Amino acid sequence: MRKTKAEAMKTREYLILAALDTFYQKGVARASLNEIAQNAGVTRGALYWHFKNKEDLFDALFQRLCDEVAGSLEADLNNDDADMWENMHVSLINMLHRIENDPIHYKFSSVLHLKCERTDQNQAITAVIDKYENMWHDLLDAILKQCIKQHSLPADLDTALARLYLKSAIHGLIYQRLVNPERASLKENGPRFVQAVLGSLRQCPTLRKPPA
Template identity: 30%
Template sequence: MVRRTREAAAATREQLLDAAERVFRDRGVTRTSLAEVAAEAGVTRGAVYWHFRDKADLFAAMCQRATSPMDTLAEQASEATGDSPIGTLRALCVDALAHLTGDPRTQAVFEIMFHRSELAGELAGIAERHDRDCRQARARVESVIARAVAAGELPRDTDTALAVEALYAYLTGLMHGWTLDPSSFDLRACAPALVDTFIAGLVANPPRVPRVPRAASRRDRLPVTG
């Protein structure tokens, strides 16, 4: 009996998360009420509050249920080995883009995050956690770029932190555009060429650590006479 009750509760929770995906996607997060999510799921409003504190808690659970391509990229980057760090980075980026195209749930959540939500007000706490998680993920990916520097695939003065910022901006920009209109281009088919474009630019002209001007010697500071 207890087991059936737990299974029923888990099933209701999944119904609510599925309903939240659909309603948030159609109406946007801000314009959606928990009563509308409950109606879409075919349950009472009280059932929503049994599983989730508020809309922010529901939204966070919906996001956590999806597998983020960028999180997967970071996890694999921290475990990656191989003779060519740049080759590893390329493969991970291609996989991240391909993953988005092959997972409808991830597509739905990314569309909601990019185009149907404002991470402010009641969702401000989620934005803060997202920023913190992104910083940690960037550090893992930066380690691959640092290995590329150590392997001689990138110059010694490459600004690895700025390089990873550029990489994230490039990939999330592609994801943003594609989720807005998936029919605009075939992201899975184009992923290798798109990643190669970034990698080629990174290798040919990486961001550099600014040179610190040499301090003037005492002789340089002496006034010119004569």
């Protein structure tokens, strides 16, 4: 019997979540499609009906979670009345809140930071990561420029350096949470850390463009 669209979407979601659990338990390189299909409770044929290979499945997982974070920011960029500074602030805090409180986001962060080896054998997977890194690179660049346009960041901010600083700081905090959870609670430290990082974008002279 042919599956309905709703049933097919449910199977796709089972596969994505089963892939996340398998990647989290074994690492991306060691996880097999057979194991993912078994964890999802479907046949390997059903998996191939939805996804071409492990990279395609990893891409779908990445897109599912990134859309939750990036969607509102992208909408705000197209709305000149939106307070981009405040929305960036809230989005960063919400992202850390998800990692601390949502098992799906926690597992995905763990996979991304700790269980996705950059080896020759894993190049197809790391290419997916690089694709989304480039997407975030462009999105963050647009956000910073919008903040400058709205006068919530200084006009002479070095956006390339500010973008690198912001990404490095947030990624570093997330990494510390994953490897030292008792010392880096996102619930206790996340909001204050975000305020400190964003405050630096406004006030740190090192993040300004050098005089011509």
